[in-house]
Amino acid sequence: MLNKEEGQWNLANRTVLEGKVIERWAVLDFSSYDRRFKPNSLIYNKFVQKLTMRCKKLGIHMKNPLFRELSDMRVLSDTDRLRKLLNHVYDEANHRLQILVCIMLDKHPGYNALKWICETQVGIVTELCLSKQCNMGKDHYMTNLALQINTKLGGSNFELFDPIPRLESDDHVMFIGADVNNPSPGIASSPSAAAVVATVNWPAANKYVGRYRLQKHRTEKIEDFGEMCLELINKYAELNKVKPKKIIVFRDGVSNSQFDMVLDEELVDLKNAIHCDGYSPTITLMIAQKRHLTRLFPMDNKQGVRNSNVFPGTVVDTTIVHPWKFDFYLCSHYGILGTSKPTRYYCLHDDHSFSLDDLQQLTYNLCYTHARCSKPVSLVPPAYYANTLAYRVQQYYEAWEAAATVSSSNFPLQFDSNIFKLHGDLENIMFFC
Template identity: 60%
Template structure:
């Protein structure tokens, strides 16, 4: 899941939240949901409802609901971890958990906005660019002394200095060992549909970012349509900012066509 925020100069348009989920056991087919959010707010509204919709879609396609759920959350800083745990995680638990269905959940954040860089102790151990090889993991010394986090450089660095991704495990009901989660995350980086090599960030986060960007395009169309409608109905010809803002939050503009909502149209 990811949230796309409007430009800094824009004070009215909503942020766009996107949630993607795998629809098959091989974890290479995804479905997406897009919703408007409060302006520049990182918290995802109705996150549980969006996840419940995706779980029901998975159930319809596979004739069973997933018993284990792994969530990758992008775009949050350390100061927002408490919000993710106490609000978004509780929201999904309230939405999907029933007496007959209670899946285990692991929640991991992925952070790229940091200044940590990894360098080879011996330059001869690297390739032509001198970067650390893909699959390099650091989970000691520079990591948190007692929290479950690690740095993973999963891509080939052909130009410049590779930037590792910082993964922090906020909630783990699966009791992953460090090796298990690190290998799973690294293997997922090979499944990105646009690339034949591993990418630097786990693909569900990449896909959520692409979907949220598409949602921003939908929002701009919604504002443009409402502006034209307001201009046509107004004698002065100047659209109302309140009506334009209301159109921006109208979820009908973000509702995907039934033939597309469960397809990877965003690739």
């Protein structure tokens, strides 16, 4: 049942839209050997029972794990040992492991190395969680865990009930999200990570595939934008036997001063890459901005929710926006704590002749389709996922850099982008979710 005030729904006594059959999975328990934290180690049988039962109730058919591999947190600090351990686990499953659930005692820098090795070298989908949360086994935590696992394995959790406005025709539509993650301030040489994600199903538009590149330090322009988009369009055509006729791009992370760069370089690069053999889809290009100081407040209690935030779905498109250009502020989510920050959306290019109301409704509806949330998110999912993937790639680089510093004999100090190339088994799933 949808809570209209908060915009969220309850998954009690409900199932996901498409639950995967999970027959081959294992547990890698980093909490088992460290005596200092023995009281917090994983209560294995209890965890497995609660997870499999919660999956069953959600319509995700999860069998018992194939095996449990015991380890300790110190392995996460040694990239060589960690790589050997992960390869051993994969061999133990005869290279047919659907997902590896990794249990850690607490947050650890080795998380980056584990993701880098699994997703670029071994080819394992992973789900990481803390032993304390697993042992508590609260229903909402197990539900979130089940939703993430189902998504990463190609399942579908939620779908919009009504068609997306102005896109109800039979024409195939692809939503693209793009973002660049830059190194932390003070780091002078690390590359930036550019990521592009796109939907590969229609009309549900809730399954994404991602592509990424490392590029020059603090370069905001996505250098291979057209090439990555072409790869995603070809994947869409492979899965659906037809290319999308309409493309809607959400570009995250650019300031007003970079709009010309997006229009004159990235958009042109996209068109040059995909326009061939008579294929020329219509394109709408939107900018999503979170870095601003604008906040929205209700005039009285009737215009807001209990914590003095505006209702989810509140839009402002007058007074504080550009006097004649196509922009609006949308507060799509329910703020649990503090003052909600709306996202500013700016339409730079539109081949579809959308009205402002059309774009607002389309963007807000998409915010309900994030795979892990039973409520609308604060940033439209294509941009949200692109941001997540770009950050993951930055983690790959940090893991390689840390390993190279410790053991230069085993890791090339000279930068080579092939070190970060995604494993082929993970190319067409939402491993980054």
